[in-house]
Amino acid sequence: QVQLLESGGGTVQTGGSLRLSCAASGNLVGIGAMAWFRQAPGNQRELVAAISRQGLRQYAAFVKGRFAISRDDDKKMVYLQMNSLQPEDTSLYYCAADAQAILSNVPTTSGSYEYWGQGTQVTVAS
Numbered sequence: 001q002v003q004l005l006e007s008g009g010g011t012v013q014t015g016g017s018l019r020l021s022c023a024a025s026g027n028l029v030g031i032g033a034m035a036w037f038r039q040a041p042g043n044q045r046e047l048v049a050a051i052s053r054q055g056l057r058q059y060a061a062f063v064k065g066r067f068a069i070s071r072d073d074d075k076k077m078v079y080l081q082m083n084s085l086q087p088e089d090t091s092l093y094y095c096a097a098d099a100q101a102i103l104s105n106v107p108t109t110s111g112s113y114e115y116w117g118q119g120t121q122v123t124v125a126s
Contacts, residue, residue, distance in 0.1 A: 009120030022095030038091035
């Protein structure tokens, strides 16, 4: 079993930055890609960014170079650096882990991820 715990959310002004962190614990031997998703009220959960075991990255189109995902497997951490935040980025952000340890795999759909954190709220004030 794998547990994921997000932190780093909060309220920022438009144009501000936040760094989200996700701490993983449990049996991580079989874990592959890690990802950040977000879900605002009334909306579907959507991919923000994902990173494979080999460091291959996928970003949603709306990121437009503003966000960067990284992982530190030694520390069992995944990060999402978010810059130039906009009000439309306001959402609950979730960390997710893929239980298939395929080195180059970077799934982009929520159904491909078996483990989820509880989420951390990001609010961008206009």
